[in-house]
Amino acid sequence: MKHRQLEAFQTVMVSGSTVRAAELMGVTQPAVSRLIAELENSVRFPLFDRVQGRLLATPEARLFFREVEASFRGLDRLRAAAAAIRDHGSGVLRFGCFAAGSVDLAPAAIRAFRARHPRVRLTLHVTWSSAIRDGVVDGTYDIGLAADEIDQSGIVSRPFYVHAGQIVMPAGHPLARHETIRPEHLAGVPLLGLVPEDRARQRMDAVLLEAGVTPEYIVETPNSATICALAISGDAVGLVNPIVTGRLPADVVLRPFVPQVQFRSLLLFPAHVQKSLLLKDFEGELLRFRSTGGR
Known part of the structure; x- marks a missing residue:
């Protein structure tokens, strides 16, 4: 049982003829008939009877069509979900931030990110740098911004900014x-x-x-x-x-x-985890605002 055979069956059921199905699929009428015959061999029951020149679906075909329709609706939902993720982004992004970064920088980056990804739910948790590091390690946060006094083992870190106090x-x-x-x-x-x-x-x-x-x-x-x-x-x-x-x-x-006397901070990411497109976009917004502190 192949997807192309199921597509031919669904198209014939909807259009009512192999000729119309061939037009919709962009193939010849014999090609559609061959796909239907191959599917009948696979399911081992007849799908259509020809009565007075008309193609009529068998009772078994109508039952089978319900399942095929459900399967195709599932594929349509998957395609729609993929398009939404690609074009708009969806989901949740979890950000742990130390207090200094939460005053202006984090809000500015979040506003800019949400303007481009309004359907994404972003959570901001302001806490100690050591707690941010631990949260990145255990999966509580997708990204962290912390001061440099943290233990950097078990995470991926990159320098974020250095400012003179x-x-x-x-x-x-x-x-x-x-x-x-x-x-x-x-x-x-x-x-x-x-x-x-x-x-x-x-x-x-x-x-x-x-x-x-x-x-x-x-x-x-x-x-x-x-x-x-x-x-x-x-x-x-x-x-x-x-x-x-x-x-x-x-x-x-x-x-x-x-x-x-320098203040140094780090961006933190989970080790051995690939960054999503959304995470890369949010990281870009943080980097864009780092020189101005969000102003």
Whole structure:
């Protein structure tokens, strides 16, 4: 039993004659008759009787036709599904993102992606970088954006961005008069810091200690955006990832820190899993917005 034989049978059943079926299939009438005969040999019961010059389907053929129709409808659905996936995309994309990337970058990339793939459901989960890494490993996330302090075993990672950290402070802070902030400027100054396991925090502490400055942290948080919010009032300052500084209020200012303390992030993917077209498109949107932080 071959697909071409079933196609000839279905076409004859719908059109009512082998002549019309031949026209629809783009073949000769004898070719259609031969396909029907081959199918009868395969199923081992007659499909048509010729009565007074007309081709009439047997009762067995009508029963068989129901199954053939169901099979062809299934093929049509498969073709439609393939076209939808190819032309529009469908399904779910799961994205794990660390806090700094979720402020402007991730929303901008998601908006641009959804404009092209409105039928795709995209989930965004903001959490710790280590949890993002674990989620990529166990299949919770299709793609992750994380800081570089993670264990990179068991995943595929690629560098995403490297940004020089900046010092955020209230607009009226004494340090605001400096064009750049150096380690010695922070001696005795209350600091807003990232958590100790953060690589940028560790790099910052190393720079301060090398300059003979003992950091005096009064608040620690995993989120640069929180440091910006805490700096609005009071006398504390903090090193922040510039990716979160796109919408700072007028009563806080930023100053470059010298020597540079870099914030580094990684894109994470499951190991041994091919990227889907949708995932490649979303990765492209993230890369497009990485230099501007989503702005």
